[in-house]
Amino acid sequence: MDRQTELKMEAAKAALKYIQDDEIIGIGTGSTVNCFIELLKEHTHRIKAAVSSSVASTERLKAIGIEVIDLNDAHDIPVYVDGADESNHQLQLIKGGGGALSREKIIAAAAQKFVCIADESKYVETLGEFPLPIEVLPMARSYVARQIVKLGGDPCYRTGFVTDNGNVILDVHSLEITQPKILEAEINQITGVVTNGLFAQRPADHLILATENGIKEF
Numbered sequence: 001m002d003r004q005t006e007l008k009m010e011a012a013k014a015a016l017k018y019i020q021d022d023e024i025i026g027i028g029t030g031s032t033v034n035c036f037i038e039l040l041k042e043h044t045h046r047i048k049a050a051v052s053s054s055v056a057s058t059e060r061l062k063a064i065g066i067e068v069i070d071l072n073d074a075h076d077i078p079v080y081v082d083g084a085d086e087s088n089h090q091l092q093l094i095k096g097g098g099g100a101l102s103r104e105k106i107i108a109a110a111a112q113k114f115v116c117i118a119d120e121s122k123y124v125e126t127l128g129e130f131p132l133p134i135e136v137l138p139m140a141r142s143y144v145a146r147q148i149v150k151l152g153g154d155p156c157y158r159t160g161f162v163t164d165n166g167n168v169i170l171d172v173h174s175l176e177i178t179q180p181k182i183l184e185a186e187i188n189q190i191t192g193v194v195t196n197g198l199f200a201q202r203p204a205d206h207l208i209l210a211t212e213n214g215i216k217e218f
């Protein structure tokens with residue numbers, strides 16, 4: 001296991017304390033969440049069911065014996081655990097490096113508490129060094145890209161990738177995101193956009209950051 005994976009595992013371990021017995025848990029997507037699912041193997045008896053943000057996470061959860069239910073059947077999601085590509089000090093995030101941003105945003109919105117787990121490389125002063133993913137209906141790809149250029153971004157089509165919802169992803173470079181809430185709303189207004197990877201209107205409630213000096217919680 002390389003050092004970054006060890007740190008992801010430490011962040012995942014620190015999130016276990018948010019799991020209460022016999023509750024429905026929300027599960028995100030990505031390599032850090034995969035560490036968390038790995039640790040859940042020892043806790044399956046305590047978990048009522050999960051709602052999952054991707055086909056990949058659903059498969060992993062089912063493989064360790066956790067029932068995965070539809071979000072429409074989950075009335076109460078006390079905790080949602082997910083990773084991030086970037087976080088600032090206000091716990092506003094960029095997500096979607098794995099393309100699961102829309103389902104992640106829906107579960108985060110429905111959950112009472114959003115616990116973000118990450119290694120320290122994800123903590124930044126200003127969001128935007130990581131290209132901002134936008135999920136777009138396929139027929140709107142070029143139109144949306146032109147609108148993004150007008151906003152000062154440099155959109156790049158993620159070739160060969162289709163989301164779990166059957167859509168495509170534009171990764172937007174060269175954005176210095178000083179007003180995340182405004183930009184999140186502005187991009188979501190563009191016709192053809194499903195959603196973008198800024199989690200500013202609904203940031204994380206807790207950030208667990210694994211650093212070389214131990215776990216830091218925000």
Ligand SMILES: O=C[C@H](O)[C@H](O)[C@H](O)COP(=O)(O)O
Pocket residue numbers: 028029030031032033082083084085094095096097098099100101104
């Ligand atoms: O679509 C993917 C998700 O937003 C992930 O949470 C994000 O990309 C971070 O993934 P990882 O834990 O692999 O760095």
